[in-house]
Amino acid sequence: MSLFNVFNITASGMSAQSMRLNTTASNIANADSVSSSVDETYRARHPVFAAAMQKAAAGQEANVGVQVLGIVESDKPLNVEYAPEHPMADQNGNIYKPNVNVIEEMTNMISASRSYQTNVQLAESAKNMLNKTLTLGQR
């Protein structure tokens, strides 16, 4: 019954989008985490989405869910600030701030939550279709 597959697909979409929300939350929470060296500084994290291809490659399956391949750290340059009076400053008087772009993260968050909601609505509507089918001819 292919309508049940809709649930699998929307579930994969929801879990991918919630992972995106998670990384966004962690990025925003750490946007101001100061450190005293390049290596220790937090870097913005983003999930990598891909269509779950193993089924598509295997045969005629045209419908695929979403897969999170992994989470990558942004390699944008860190924000180096000269603040010799800061307790975390290194020998040169620099502090290092994460390369998180808060505006980018906020728009990412809105996009992720909208996509999540869309997936929920799809599941809801598939549920209605199935419910109608289950009560077929009962009245």
Added chain:
Amino acid sequence: MAIGFDKGFELHAQGMQLRAQRAEVIASNIANADTPGYKAKGMDFHKAMQQATQQQQMGMSKTNAKHFDVRTEINNNVSFRTPDQPDTGDGNTVDVQVERNLYLENSLEYQASVQFLNGKIKAMKNVISGGR
């Protein structure tokens, strides 16, 4: 036999099956709306329906695990959509608004089929019980 399930239910059975498949295609488009490089797919319902009614399902049965799966089924009518926007930056061609409307339309048409079927079943029950 004058009244059979095939005749009584007409095309609704095949139609609902195709609609369910179509729902799946559209759901996978929407779920992959943020996946880079994903190409939106669509179903040619007219063609699929024609094939379903003419029973054009050529199939070879597999008798050995090593045989290839050479079925040409109705989901062969799934093909890539032509995008409105040539380049979205990440190679994704899903237009979420269009897909959502198509999904809504599809689910309403499915429910319409269910309603028609309900009517037909009611009529059959009526005939069987002799109107009592």
